Amino acid sequence: MSFSITILGSGSAVPTSSRNPTSQFIECNGRHFLIDCGEGTQMQIRKFGISLQKINRIFISHLHGDHYFGLVGLLSTMHMMGRTKEIDVFGPKGLKEIVDVQLHAAESRLSFLVNVIELKPGSDGILFEDNKLKITHFPLSHKIPTSGFIIQQKKRERTLMIDKAKADKVKVEYFHRLKKCEDVVDENGKTIAYLKYTSSPPKPKSYAFCSDTRYHEPIIEFIKNVDVLYHEATFTEMLLDRAKATRHSTASQAATIALKANVGELLMGHLSARYDDGVQHELEAILIFEKSRFVNDGDIINLEA
């Protein structure tokens, strides 16, 4: 089992020499996703050694360019590199037209199917679910309709204590049922208790992505108790007025949401280009929520570590 986040872009609307616009690559239990896809995302994917073609779902939070201008280029490169596997792209109303207009202008027909699934403004719900994980969305509060996303690992099977089972000569054919929390009665009528031969699996992990948004307490009910929260912190409190005017958050506000939502750890991103780094943001956030840090392009956050 695995769960990691690679930060492909930690900057905001104006890219800088060290920070690309927003994008994150998520690997969770063998599934590969992209959240947001700012300009230059495909170059970052290459730079950080990620396999482009493994990505089979893309989630676009909103239609400000720093969150999606790299999307059609990414799809085009997937096509140039011979992709045949279809891809789902979730995003706000309007995304399909943006993709279609550009593909139409190029008179190009991609070698794979792109399913653009447009989300209703203000809605929440499940976007994807299988036996390994679940991805949901919920509304943030920004200038235009914007979604947050949560990726949750599914509860795993209990772990078989294989040496103990073998020592007690438990038949291999019972292993599957024991892992499913089932006591097994063998051919001699003897009960083999699953609790004796299996141990609790590690707790499933969860990750919430919140960008872009103003300070907005209604999101707390959605992100409560997640292990890792990414929350934008474009500004520090010095520029609270600017944050309010642009419907962005300060580091203190991000930390307050983290505290109130009782999350395990806070990652901050979406740094305004006016700051050289996120040091001041960290100092500010830590006063409110200790496990806070500002991410950089190329950071890998391993939730299984």
Added chain:
Amino acid sequence: MSFSITILGSGSAVPTSSRNPTSQFIECNGRHFLIDCGEGTQMQIRKFGISLQKINRIFISHLHGDHYFGLVGLLSTMHMMGRTKEIDVFGPKGLKEIVDVQLHAAESRLSFLVNVIELKPGSDGILFEDNKLKITHFPLSHKIPTSGFIIQQKKRERTLMIDKAKADKVKVEYFHRLKKCEDVVDENGKTIAYLKYTSSPPKPKSYAFCSDTRYHEPIIEFIKNVDVLYHEATFTEMLLDRAKATRHSTASQAATIALKANVGELLMGHLSARYDDGVQHELEAILIFEKSRFVNDGDIINLEA
């Protein structure tokens, strides 16, 4: 007087770690232009220390994404950085819709006027002209309507030999007329010959941009005798079939056009991602046209040198 080209992107459809998609920044006699604007162009502009806001005309050759996916991001950043000066963007039919759809989705109104001027497929003519230079376009032959561009310096005034004029006590008020090739009769009835006090100005320079295009001899009449020709050379002759199928050129074909058009120098670009560098392209081209080279991102070609 000045004339230089900065290569912002020398790669083709699939960007690599060392080559961005096509874009060139042109400085000519104090005017600043961009030709093409592939994804990541604004980051390259920053990387190479170019002043974004000086650019006031952008020319888009065609609507394959590797030639324009960076455009709306560039305009957005100009807006974020407080631009008020309007900008002209020349490109094929369809470009205006692409720009409008994305600005509309962001519900953003730029702080400056963007005039998108759409060119008729297959047309040629003057796009811009003032007392310093002239920019024209002409049709290339690619999969979709594509324009080449030519930037020509205007003929300059003759250069005043100021020491000689002063030594002979020629009045300053006559200087302007002498530079305009006018003989002046002074108050004593003496003729002051402009040829005696002025020298010929340097020959005006010209630059032609041809990307993307298959081998297409009709372009020769437009680019004949330019000082510097940029012609795409996506492939080498080994992949001539691939060049034909994709309506691109090989290095030999680019060199043949350079030779037949009697240009001063050939710059090749738009390298397919399958090549590590343009060395083989250069070897191939030089056999046909000696003054050939493959450009790299960051190269500055000074036509006044």
